[in-house]
Amino acid sequence: MITLLSACSGSCGSSSAARQLALENLALRQQLAVYKRTIVRPPLRPTDRFFWLGLAKIWTGWQQALVIVTPATVLHWQRRRFREYWSKLAMSENSAYGYSARS
Numbered sequence: 001m002i003t004l005l006s007a008c009s010g011s012c013g014s015s016s017a018a019r020q021l022a023l024e025n026l027a028l029r030q031q032l033a034v035y036k037r038t039i040v041r042p043p044l045r046p047t048d049r050f051f052w053l054g055l056a057k058i059w060t061g062w063q064q065a066l067v068i069v070t071p072a073t074v075l076h077w078q079r080r081r082f083r084e085y086w087s088k089l090a091m092s093e094n095s096a097y098g099y100s101a102r103s
Contacts, residue, residue, distance in 0.1 A: 044069070049077050 035042075052074050056062045063071045 053078055053081065 052062070052069065056074055056078070062074075066074070
């Protein structure tokens with residue numbers, strides 16, 4: 001962490017805006033590291049899960065930013081939402097024709 005701080009203070013880009021952004025990112029990551037040490041498993045809300053599902057679809061580097069959850073957890077959420085979506089879709093189609101899914 002000290003190495004990153006010293007690297008950002010000297011050569012973190014030519015603009016001060018990039019330097020400020022890098023230092024803010026470093027500060028946030030340090031706080032998350034402390035938080036991860038103090039709480040074993042923080043409770044996550046459905047909105048937190050949807051955030052990570054969406055972020056995983058649009059950002060290729062999402063796995064490196066994870067601190068609280070693991071990449072396997074995000075993939076598990078994606079698979080579960082996929083199963084739930086198709087189950088609901090199948091139930092609505094079957095009920096339209098008078099069939100039950102459990103027949």
